[in-house]
Amino acid sequence: MQMIIYMRNVDMNLLKALDALLTEQSVTRAAHRLDLSVSAMSRNLTRLRAVTGDLLLVQAGRKMVLTSYAMEVREHVHEITHEAYSLLQPTQKKLNLDTLERNFTLRANEGFINLIASTLAKELQEKAPKSCLSFIEKFDKNAQALRDGTLDLEVGVIGTNAPEMKTKTLFRDRFVGICCHKHPLLQNDEITVQNYTAYKHIVVSRKNKSRGPVDIELANYGLERQINMVVPSFSTAINIVRNSELIGLIPLSTLGFITTESNISGITYFELPVITPFINISAIWHPHQQDNLEHRWFRETIMKICNSFPIH
DNA sequence: TCCAAAATGCCCTTAGGAAA
DNA sequence: TTTCCTAAGGGCATTTTGGA
Known part of the structure; x- marks a missing residue:
C-alpha cells in the first residue's frame, strides 16, 4: 500500500535521474550528464531513496x-528508461541521407575492417556524404558501449554475455592455412596432417591462447602443431609468414575471400588437411537502435556489402 | 589543512487545481 | 477565462564528510 502511494508521485524525470545515478555512480557526474546542478541531483537521490526504500548509492570513502x-x-x-523515452519522442518519419550528419561507430577485428572499409567508405560518401564512420578495433566483447550508445554496431561472433542484443548473420567464414610461396610444404603433392605438422607454426591470439579447433582435430590423429610464435593480429601474422618458414592460420575473409588466385603478394593460402567448423560472423546491436532509421540504414548497408561475399 | 563530493537550508519559478 | 494557492523541482550558498 505504501508503495502504491509512493508510485502515484513518481515522475519520469526520477527514472532518468536513477538511470544516470546508477550509470555514473556519482551524484556530481550524474548531474553533469543530465545538465542539472549537483544539489538538484542530490535531491533526486533523496527522493529516489524515499520511493525505493533503498539507499541506492552509499559513500565508500x-x-x-x-x-x-x-x-x-x-x-x-x-x-x-531508454524504452520509455523512445516511446515519448516524436517518430522519425523520413530519413534524409543528403543532410544526415552522424558519426557511425563500428567495432570489428582488423580483418573485417580491411575487408569492408573501402567499400563502406565509398557507400557512405555516395549516399550520406555528411556522415562520418569510426572503426574501433576489437580488444574485447564488452557490451556496455552498445548499451550506452557510444558504439552503433559490432561485427563478430555472437557472445553469451549480452543476451538482449539483436543480431543478424552477415556471412560464414572458415580458416585456411598460409605460408610463404617458396615454403617446402608446397613441394608436396598433397598437404596431409603429417606434412602440415612437420613445420613450425605461428598463431594469432589477443589473449595468448595458442590452441584452437585445428589442434583438436589434429589430436584425433595423435598429432600436434609446433607453435613457435603467438601474435595479436592477422596482419602481423601475414607479414611474418611472408618472410619466414612459419605456417599461419587465418580466416579466409582476412584475404578478402580471394579464391581464384592462391598466391597473394608473397604468401600462398591452402586448404587445411583437417575440417574445422564454419565461423558465423554477425552484426550485433542493442534493441534501442532497432527502429532508428539512421541505424537501420547503416546496418542494412553493411549487410548488403556482406551479401556480396562468397559463402564457403 | 586543503580539496572534492555530497547533503542541506533557503529562496525562486512553474505547473496544476480550485474558486470566482 | 482569470486569479490565487499550494506543492514540487531546481539553483545558489553553505555545511559536512573523508581522503590526501
Whole structure:
C-alpha cells in the first residue's frame, strides 16, 4: 500500500535521474550528464531513496558505490528508461541521407575492417556524404558501449554475455592455412596432417591462447602443431609468414575471400588437411537502435556489402 | 589543512487545481 | 477565462564528510 502511494508521485524525470545515478555512480557526474546542478541531483537521490526504500548509492570513502539492490536493477532501469523515452519522442518519419550528419561507430577485428572499409567508405560518401564512420578495433566483447550508445554496431561472433542484443548473420567464414610461396610444404603433392605438422607454426591470439579447433582435430590423429610464435593480429601474422618458414592460420575473409588466385603478394593460402567448423560472423546491436532509421540504414548497408561475399 | 563530493537550508519559478 | 494557492523541482550558498 505504501508503495502504491509512493508510485502515484513518481515522475519520469526520477527514472532518468536513477538511470544516470546508477550509470555514473556519482551524484556530481550524474548531474553533469543530465545538465542539472549537483544539489538538484542530490535531491533526486533523496527522493529516489524515499520511493525505493533503498539507499541506492552509499559513500565508500570519497566515492559512492551501488547497494546490492542498485546493482540488481541497474540494467533493467537503463533499458526501461531508454524504452520509455523512445516511446515519448516524436517518430522519425523520413530519413534524409543528403543532410544526415552522424558519426557511425563500428567495432570489428582488423580483418573485417580491411575487408569492408573501402567499400563502406565509398557507400557512405555516395549516399550520406555528411556522415562520418569510426572503426574501433576489437580488444574485447564488452557490451556496455552498445548499451550506452557510444558504439552503433559490432561485427563478430555472437557472445553469451549480452543476451538482449539483436543480431543478424552477415556471412560464414572458415580458416585456411598460409605460408610463404617458396615454403617446402608446397613441394608436396598433397598437404596431409603429417606434412602440415612437420613445420613450425605461428598463431594469432589477443589473449595468448595458442590452441584452437585445428589442434583438436589434429589430436584425433595423435598429432600436434609446433607453435613457435603467438601474435595479436592477422596482419602481423601475414607479414611474418611472408618472410619466414612459419605456417599461419587465418580466416579466409582476412584475404578478402580471394579464391581464384592462391598466391597473394608473397604468401600462398591452402586448404587445411583437417575440417574445422564454419565461423558465423554477425552484426550485433542493442534493441534501442532497432527502429532508428539512421541505424537501420547503416546496418542494412553493411549487410548488403556482406551479401556480396562468397559463402564457403 | 586543503580539496572534492555530497547533503542541506533557503529562496525562486512553474505547473496544476480550485474558486470566482 | 482569470486569479490565487499550494506543492514540487531546481539553483545558489553553505555545511559536512573523508581522503590526501
